[in-house]
Amino acid sequence: MAEGHPHAAARFVADDERLHWHDQAVWWIRQKRDAASAPVADWEALRVAAAGIKRHVLSRLADLLEEFERNAQAAGAQIHWARDAAEHNAIVHRLLADRGVTRLVKSKSMLTEECKLNPYLEARGVEVVDTDLGERIVQLAHEPPSHIVMPAIHRKKEEIGELFHIHLKTERGLADPTRLTEAARHHLRDRFLAAGAGLTGVNFAVAETGAVVVCTNEGNADMGTSLPPIHIACMGVEKIVPRERDLGVFLRLLARSATGQPITTYTTHFVGPLAGGELHIVIVDNGRSEVMAREALRGALACIRCGACMNTCPVFRRSGGHSYGYTVPGPIGSVLAPLRDAERHAALPFASTLCGSCADVCPVRIDLHHQLYALRQDLARRHLVPWQKRLVMRVAARVLAQPALYRVAGWLARRLVPLLPRRLVYMRWNVWGRGRELPALPPDSFRALYRRRHGQS
Amino acid sequence: MASRDQILAALRRNAPPAAAAPELDGLGMRFADPVAQFAESVVAVGGACVRVADLAAADAALAALPQAASATRVVSLVPGVGRPSVELTAVADPHTLADLDLAILPGELGVAENAAVWVEGRALHHRAVFVIANHLALVVQARDIVHHMHEAYERLAGRPRGYGLFISGPSKTADIEQVLVVGAQGARTCTVLVVDGPAG
Numbered sequence: 001m002a003e004g005h006p007h008a009a010a011r012f013v014a015d016d017e018r019l020h021w022h023d024q025a026v027w028w029i030r031q032k033r034d035a036a037s038a039p040v041a042d043w044e045a046l047r048v049a050a051a052g053i054k055r056h057v058l059s060r061l062a063d064l065l066e067e068f069e070r071n072a073q074a075a076g077a078q079i080h081w082a083r084d085a086a087e088h089n090a091i092v093h094r095l096l097a098d099r100g101v102t103r104l105v106k107s108k109s110m111l112t113e114e115c116k117l118n119p120y121l122e123a124r125g126v127e128v129v130d131t132d133l134g135e136r137i138v139q140l141a142h143e144p145p146s147h148i149v150m151p152a153i154h155r156k157k158e159e160i161g162e163l164f165h166i167h168l169k170t171e172r173g174l175a176d177p178t179r180l181t182e183a184a185r186h187h188l189r190d191r192f193l194a195a196g197a198g199l200t201g202v203n204f205a206v207a208e209t210g211a212v213v214v215c216t217n218e219g220n221a222d223m224g225t226s227l228p229p230i231h232i233a234c235m236g237v238e239k240i241v242p243r244e245r246d247l248g249v250f251l252r253l254l255a256r257s258a259t260g261q262p263i264t265t266y267t268t269h270f271v272g273p274l275a276g277g278e279l280h281i282v283i284v285d286n287g288r289s290e291v292m293a294r295e296a297l298r299g300a301l302a303c304i305r306c307g308a309c310m311n312t313c314p315v316f317r318r319s320g321g322h323s324y325g326y327t328v329p330g331p332i333g334s335v336l337a338p339l340r341d342a343e344r345h346a347a348l349p350f351a352s353t354l355c356g357s358c359a360d361v362c363p364v365r366i367d368l369h370h371q372l373y374a375l376r377q378d379l380a381r382r383h384l385v386p387w388q389k390r391l392v393m394r395v396a397a398r399v400l401a402q403p404a405l406y407r408v409a410g411w412l413a414r415r416l417v418p419l420l421p422r423r424l425v426y427m428r429w430n431v432w433g434r435g436r437e438l439p440a441l442p443p444d445s446f447r448a449l450y451r452r453r454h455g456q457s
Numbered sequence: 458m459a460s461r462d463q464i465l466a467a468l469r470r471n472a473p474p475a476a477a478a479p480e481l482d483g484l485g486m487r488f489a490d491p492v493a494q495f496a497e498s499v500v501a502v503g504g505a506c507v508r509v510a511d512l513a514a515a516d517a518a519l520a521a522l523p524q525a526a527s528a529t530r531v532v533s534l535v536p537g538v539g540r541p542s543v544e545l546t547a548v549a550d551p552h553t554l555a556d557l558d559l560a561i562l563p564g565e566l567g568v569a570e571n572a573a574v575w576v577e578g579r580a581l582h583h584r585a586v587f588v589i590a591n592h593l594a595l596v597v598q599a600r601d602i603v604h605h606m607h608e609a610y611e612r613l614a615g616r617p618r619g620y621g622l623f624i625s626g627p628s629k630t631a632d633i634e635q636v637l638v639v640g641a642q643g644a645r646t647c648t649v650l651v652v653d654g655p656a657g
Contacts, residue, residue, distance in 0.1 A: 133630045181638040218500050220641070226585035
């Protein structure tokens with residue numbers, strides 16, 4: 001079992017100033033999302049359409065993947081299939097090794113983070129450069145992204161300045177975002193020009209045309225696929241959309257939900273390779289077909305990775321992406337992670353207030369808080385919640401099921417708890433009480449008050 | 458092929474009940490003046506928009522921009538606009554475009570709601586040209602401005618299949634403390650010239 005969200009989050013909140021800084025930074029993006037979506041009169045109709053397309057896609061995903069494969073191959077792409085992360089990594093490495101490529105430039109791909117591709121390739125002598133600015137920052141800091149859209153949102157500009165001073169030879173103490181970005185532009189240009197291959201993720205794969213669509217603001221995916229002759233695009237099986245016109249729906253939702261922009265700067269439709277080059281598309285399952293079997297949870301496969309659920313989540317904003325211990329943090333990550341490894345990520349479905357704000361902002365209407373609740377029930381059935389919680393729940397269930405017992409327990413608690421010394425009430429087994437105060441216990445029960453007021457039972 | 462067949466079999470085995478794809482009719486917002494809205498959107502995404510009467514006026518408007526005036530290495534794929542010094546068809550290796558100052562490219566259509574301009578891949582010769590150039594100018598006919606993305610894909614549906622992209626404004630990032638910085642990896646500026654008159 002991993003350390004668990006509560007412990008990692010406790011470290012994050014220990015720095016009060018940083019906690020509030022992070023909260024505000026993330027909330028600011030939520031506000032930009034609101035400002036960008038409010039003027040879109042058909043916003044709700046768009047969400048309904050997007051959810052409908054995704055439902056349709058899941059119901060005939062195998063057919064659509066075959067159609068995509070045919071059309072992509074007809075355009076000159078080569079298709080590879082990987083059941084799991086190990087097979088995915090081996091395919092990518094084989095493609096590079098067979099062509100003698102030792103320098104790879106990558107644009108953002110959460111799938112390759114999920115598969116831990118970078119360390120796999122680095123151990124085999126491939127220099128991997130993440131070219132999204134945020135991803136480059138966390139790569140230089142030897143840490144995973146803390147957010148799927150803004151990978152370095154947990155880093156302050158002074159810290160980035162220090163990293164760049166060490167690795168990019170910028171002047172010491174430089175913390176101006178414009179000048180740091182300019183330094184990164186030069187640094188990354190050199191890497192683009194020297195690369196033997198470019199790897200990208202995939203935002204959408206269009207069955208009807210065989211196109212893979214990649215959305216970026218920086219243009220790093222375009223630099224990385226137009227200079228080196230080899231483009232490797234890695235996608236989860238769920239990235240399919242049936243028709244090109246479906247893109248109109250998703251592109252109107254994606255950037256508005258992610259960053260509050262009306263669309264990303266570059267939305268590139270890759271159909272076939274560069275002249276004289278190669279386009280390889282690696283289609284990865286890695287547990288997704290198993291998620292599809294779970295009726296209450298398969299909706300999570302509709303996720304388009306906009307990050308809106310994170311930006312609105314009161315728990316994410318105050319605990320930071322790293323405390324989730326999974327590639328995708330926040331509400332959607334708290335669903336996806338236990339689906340991959342329930343034991344390891346058993347704490348994540350509880351890292352939520354179930355307030356439902358995530359489901360409200362989700363552009364594809366994933367019912368995230370219901371899924372988190374379903375996962376809690378599932379984990380409890382499998383005894384994957386801590387014994388204290390199980391014990392309390394079992395006792396509570398007993399007491400609440402028997403009115404007489406409930407009355408006695410209430411009477412006892414009202415009299416006993418105020419007399420107990422604080423360190424007994426908040427002893428270390430009272431996990432709930434670690435971050436919370438019990439309300440003052442009233443002298444009388446609700447039942448007694450009600451009877452007094454209405455003169456009857 | 459073992460993996461392919463296993464994955465497809467698992468997806469078929471676990472597929473939820475059939476659900477029809479929704480119709481997309483009626484989606485999209487319409488604007489009273491889509492060209493004016495387009496110009497507004499271009500500015501909102503960090504670009505500049507100039508409306509001109511014809512290609513000669515487009516050429517003059519471009520020449521007046523400092524990034525065009527100081528450009529020495531220039532590609533133009535719009536005849537009559539700009540002072541091209543690099544002939545793309547003569548470029549064998551896109552790496553030699555690394556010091557390209559300005560690229561002037563034709564846009565097939567512009568989208569009023571989000572400033573996106575569709576650039577068709579076939580015309581480019583080198584895909585790198587739009588992103589490696591320090592500055593970008595896109596030339597779009599006013600009659601090719603559509604209201605929204607749904608209309609854009611309707612218009613694109615008839616074209617031969619191939620590489621292409623939407624460009625909306627200059628390259629940008631906000632990865633350092635949410636501060637918007639224009640000119641991340643690609644074009645530092647993006648000027649869209651909207652031409653009212655007939656082409657060429």
